Amino acid sequence: MSDYSGKIERWTEPADRHNDTGEFDPTFHGFHGIVGISSPGFPAEIDSRVLQTTKQLDEFPFIIDYNAGRPIGLAWYQGNVDHGVRSSAATAYLAPRFLNRSNLHTLVNTRVTRLLSTNNDSKDFRTIELGNDVQSLSYLTAGKEVVLSAGAINSPQILLQSGIGDEAELRNVGITPLHPLPSVGKNMTDQPYVSVVWNVNSTVPPINTTAAIEEWKANHTGPFTMSPTASNHIAFLRLPNNSTIFDTVQDPAAGPNTPHMELTPLDNGGLRQTANGTFVSMGITFLTPTSRGSVTITSSNPFDPPQIDPNLLASDFDIFTFRESVRASQRFFGAPAWNNYVVGPFQPPEDANTSDDDLDSYLRQNSIPASHASGTCAMSAKNAQYGVVDPDLLVKGVKGLRVVDASVFPSIPAGHTQVPVYVVAEKAAEMIKSDWSESLKN
Numbered sequence: 487m488s489d490y491s492g493k494i495e496r497w498t499e500p501a502d503r504h505n506d507t508g509e510f511d512p513t514f515h516g517f518h519g520i521v522g523i524s525s526p527g528f529p530a531e532i533d534s535r536v537l538q539t540t541k542q543l544d545e546f547p548f549i550i551d552y553n554a555g556r557p558i559g560l561a562w563y564q565g566n567v568d569h570g571v572r573s574s575a576a577t578a579y580l581a582p583r584f585l586n587r588s589n590l591h592t593l594v595n596t597r598v599t600r601l602l603s604t605n606n607d608s609k610d611f612r613t614i615e616l617g618n619d620v621q622s623l624s625y626l627t628a629g630k631e632v633v634l635s636a637g638a639i640n641s642p643q644i645l646l647q648s649g650i651g652d653e654a655e656l657r658n659v660g661i662t663p664l665h666p667l668p669s670v671g672k673n674m675t676d677q678p679y680v681s682v683v684w685n686v687n688s689t690v691p692p693i694n695t696t697a698a699i700e701e702w703k704a705n706h707t708g709p710f711t712m713s714p715t716a717s718n719h720i721a722f723l724r725l726p727n728n729s730t731i732f733d734t735v736q737d738p739a740a741g742p743n744t745p746h747m748e749l750t751p752l753d754n755g756g757l758r759q760t761a762n763g764t765f766v767s768m769g770i771t772f773l774t775p776t777s778r779g780s781v782t783i784t785s786s787n788p789f790d791p792p793q794i795d796p797n798l799l800a801s802d803f804d805i806f807t808f809r810e811s812v813r814a815s816q817r818f819f820g821a822p823a824w825n826n827y828v829v830g831p832f833q834p835p836e837d838a839n840t841s842d843d844d845l846d847s848y849l850r851q852n853s854i855p856a857s858h859a860s861g862t863c864a865m866s867a868k869n870a871q872y873g874v875v876d877p878d879l880l881v882k883g884v885k886g887l888r889v890v891d892a893s894v895f896p897s898i899p900a901g902h903t904q905v906p907v908y909v910v911a912e913k914a915a916e917m918i919k920s921d922w923s924e925s926l927k928n
Contacts, residue, residue, distance in 0.1 A: 490909040491553075492516035501527025501570035501711035509562040511551035520578040521908070522568025526718040527711040530753035531690045532766060536560070536719050538823035546721055546818060556743050557901075560721040563750070566904070570706030575908065599623070599788035601632065601648040601887065608664055611648065612886035619789065630922060631886045633914070638859035638893040642671035642781045643792040645863065645874075650881070660786040665884055669874050674779035674862045675898040676855040678772045678798045678808055681752075682815050685829040688764040692754070717750035717769065722901075723814055731806045738774050738803065744900045746774050747811040749818065765832060768815035771856050772808045773900040776801045781862050796855045808853070809845050858903045863893035878921070879914055890914040 495516035500506055501524070509525040540548035540560050549559035566573045585592055595618065602613040604627055612632055617623040634641050645651060649664030651671065656663045693709050701708035712718075722745035725731070739746060750769040779797035784790060799805045816839075819828050831839060838848040863881075866873025874881060875894050881887045892907050899906045 487909060488514070490912045491905055493519055493912060494521050494905070494908050495519045495523050496521060496568070498522045498524045498568050500525045501567060501707050502529075506562075508550065510564060511554055514551055514553045514555075520581070521566060521575075522571075522573035522578075523564055524567050524569075525562050525564060526716075527567060527570060527707070528709050530718045531688065532751060532753045533718055535823045535827065536751050539818060539821040542821045542823055543817065545723070545814065552720070552722055557722040557745055558724055558743060560719055563716065563718055563720045565712065565716060567711060570702065570711040597789075598636065598644060599647060601634070601644060601650075603664065604886065607885070609883065610885040611650075611881075615788075620787075628886065631888055631918070633918070634887065634889045635891045635911075637891050638674065638862045639781055639792060639794060641889055641891055641893045642862040642874075643783060644788075645670045645881075646783045646792075647786070647788040650884070655782065659783055661783075667874055667882060669864060669866075669872050671781040671862050672778070673864050673896075674781055674794075674796065674859060675775060675777075675895075676779070676796045676798065676857070676859045677775060677898065678804070678849075678853040679856040680770050680808070680812075680849060680853045681767050682770060682812055682834065683765050683767040683832040684819055685763045685832050686766045686827050687829060688754075688827070690764075692764075715752065715769070717752045719751055721749040721751075721818075722773075723747050723749065723811075725807060725810060729806075729810070731803055735776075735801075735803045738776050739900060744774070746807050746900075747771070747814065748773055748901070749811065749815055751818070763829070763832075766819070766828065768818065770808070770811045770815060772804065772811060773898075774807070775799075775898070776803050778861075796859070798853055798855065799850055805846050805849065808849050809842060812845060812849070858892075858898065860892040860895040860898045860903060863889045863891075864896045865894045866896065878917055879910075888914070888918070 493516060496519045497512070497515045497517050506525040515523070537548065540546050547559040549556070549561045552561045584590065596616055597618055598614050598616045600615040601611040602615055604610045604612040612628040614626050614632060615623055616626065634644060636644055646656065647661065649656060649661055650667050652668040653663040653666050698709045702710040724739070724746050748771040752767045752769055754765055777797050777800035779795045782793045784793050799808060830836070834845065834848040838844050863874040865875050865877060865879070868876050875889050876882055879888045879890055879894060881889060890911055892903050894910065895906070
């Protein structure tokens, strides 16, 4: 994993060019990749209080780098920002120097609707149907293979529309099953997110949006070098080993160094200064959910949206851990560092904190998916009777079709999904090159 992430990453100086020594460990980072990463490039009012809290509460130890293999603790946030500009797969892997390659043709504003069998072979899916409506469909056939990378929502949708999935469910929507794979669209996993907000005593004026935009346009510096919902720090925590939930539920985390929860303290609560006052918030992401949802289709029309059921907080472990994440946030902002600054809760309001049941109800009503959907075309062992793709990411039982995106994760990573997706893509590229190199030799 670290070999691939190092290959992808290009660590850069922060947008404000401050000395970032002590904010990351260069041992665990790459400096020659194509995706820019940096420490926060604009200071927050609460930074000093956040760091002071790590000295006052043992529950939140400061760590220099959560990529060092032991992420439990609080560290400086590392974001996809390259000298004040967002860096991503779109800006890196689809940069002009790649788009200008003679062997790469990119179609924009074009939607893939289905995969079709090729050369009358019902198990060979190298033909794609594409268009923006049923009147403008066209077809392309790959000489070697098709790589489906439509994401954890649309990859299963395309497979289902192509007749690859649960046979009974396909017939129910008028699609003739071509290849039985009941796991398509199942196992959907996403991480619940909620923001908990407190009123604070702050004399710092709100950001002058107009001035901030002009500063960014001129220099790529200032507050807009970070997302308004991004924190300068991030904490990864585990439930205590003696948590009562473990009396009845096995820990789903990968190991003793795997976090259950992510907390991001945010200056001004992600909210504008209003008549209600000023704010600080904690963004809470539950990282190791056991609940599973699904992606299904409701008709044979590929332009109809899929039905997405994230099924958040459906298990006892999930609601217990999410609730404990909120309690951890309350302890964080209850540290002495926040005396005379934090006034009291804003959301959830005081009356929603009176009991576990009240808090559970608030979380069920206010949590949202973190947009980390995974697992809907899950990888499994070569001969497994479940799953959608084999370890080489080829779809089980068919020819000419591979899936490369977050849908292949058997379980969701206990963190953000962006880098794991990039790693899977890099590994897939190696496998594809290797497979076709061997084919050409033979």
